[in-house]
Amino acid sequence: MSRANLTIQKRLASSILKCGQRKVWVDPNEVSEISQANSRQDVRKLIKSGLVFKKPQASHSRFRAREHAAAK
16 A cells, blocks of 8 residues: 655644644544645544544653763
């Protein structure tokens, strides 16, 4: 199965969700439906239905920093 090109949908979604394109999650099971969306309104519907959403912010672990500080 070839991967569909969803760059336009991801770009629109990142603009709507006010985040980077890396933070946009697209449901891999609904690629055919998502690829049909070619307008902001269509992408908003996908966001509302939960097929596209903003990934949570990854936290930076302080473990190594604390270990390094303790060693000093």
